[in-house]
Amino acid sequence: FFTLASDAIFSQDGTIDKFVGDAVMAFFGAPIDQPDHPARAAAAALKVRDAVAEWNRERVAQGEFPLEVRIALNTGETIVGEIGSERRVEYTVVGNAVNVAARMEEFVAMPGDIVVGPATYEAIKDGHQLAQLGFFALKGVSNQVPLYKLLSALESPEMEAASRKQSAR
Numbered sequence: 108f109f110t111l112a113s114d115a116i117f118s119q120d121g122t123i124d125k126f127v128g129d130a131v132m133a134f135f136g137a138p139i140d141q142p143d144h145p146a147r148a149a150a151a152a153l154k155v156r157d158a159v160a161e162w163n164r165e166r167v168a169q170g171e172f173p174l175e176v177r178i179a180l181n182t183g184e185t186i187v188g189e190i191g192s193e194r195r196v197e198y199t200v201v202g203n204a205v206n207v208a209a210r211m212e213e214f215v216a217m218p219g220d221i222v223v224g225p226a227t228y229e230a231i232k233d234g235h236q237l238a239q240l241g242f243f244a245l246k247g248v249s250n251q252v253p254l255y256k257l258l259s260a261l262e263s264p265e266m267e268a269a270s271r272k273q274s275a276r
Contacts, residue, residue, distance in 0.1 A: 108174060111162060115154035119147040124199050130212075134200045137187040145182050145230035149257055152178045152221045175218035180257070181208035182226035203247060210245045211254060221257035228255045235260050 112131040116123055120141065124132040133151070136144035155178060163173035183204025189196045207224060216222040228237060236258040242251035 108159070108162075108176070111158040112155050115151045115158060118154060119151040121147060121151055122198075125197075132205075134185070134187070134205075137200070138198075145180070145227045146234060148180045148182075148227070149221075149223070149231045149235055150260065152180055152257060153260060156219070156221060177212050177216035177218060178221040179208045179212035179216055179224075180221065180227045181205075181211060181224035182230060183207070183224075206247050207245055207252070210247070211243075214245070215240065215243055215254055223255040223257050225253050225255075228253075231257075233261075 108129070109126060109131060112133075113123060116131070116133045119135065120139070121133045121135045122137065124134055126132075133148075135141055135147045135151075141147055155176065159174060159176050166173055181204050183202065185200045185202035185204050187200045188198065190199050190201060191197055204224075211222045211224060222240065223231070223237060231237075237255040238258060240254045240256050242253050244251050
């Protein structure tokens with residue numbers, strides 16, 4: 108799983124912060140600025156979901172249990188850099204946006220879900236199919252938060268035109 112997730116994250120120029128138990132924490136937009144970082148995160152999440160689905164088909168064919176994955180994407184201000192003490196420093200990301208993403212994954216996302224926070228939703232809604240999940244009370248957030256489920260990427264008009272040309276041949 109870590110290899111599948113890492114490949115998907117790196118394919119979108121994301122940064123893996125750490126592996127925590129069976130989870131992967133990653134971020135986009137640093138150390139190099141990426142104005143489209145929410146779309147990159149969404150693309151990586153969809154790639155993880157697809158790769159795990161393919162892997163699960165192989166696992167089930169071999170008599171193994173499928174792996175269930177939950178993903179959360181949240182956009183917001185964070186502190187990114189070398190954080191720590193004189194004796195131990197690591198390049199990491201901290202902030203409320205990170206904490207909210209962790210709570211979205213733990214308390215809202217169901218197996219197979221990619222749950223998206225409101226700022227991420229606003230940034231990717233024109234290029235993706237999403238469904239509103241409702242409003243949720245999350246620890247550390249004073250108001251209820253509207254959350255969404257990322258279903259798929261929409262094809263761009265250029266991709267649709269190329270697809271029509273290919274099928275016409």
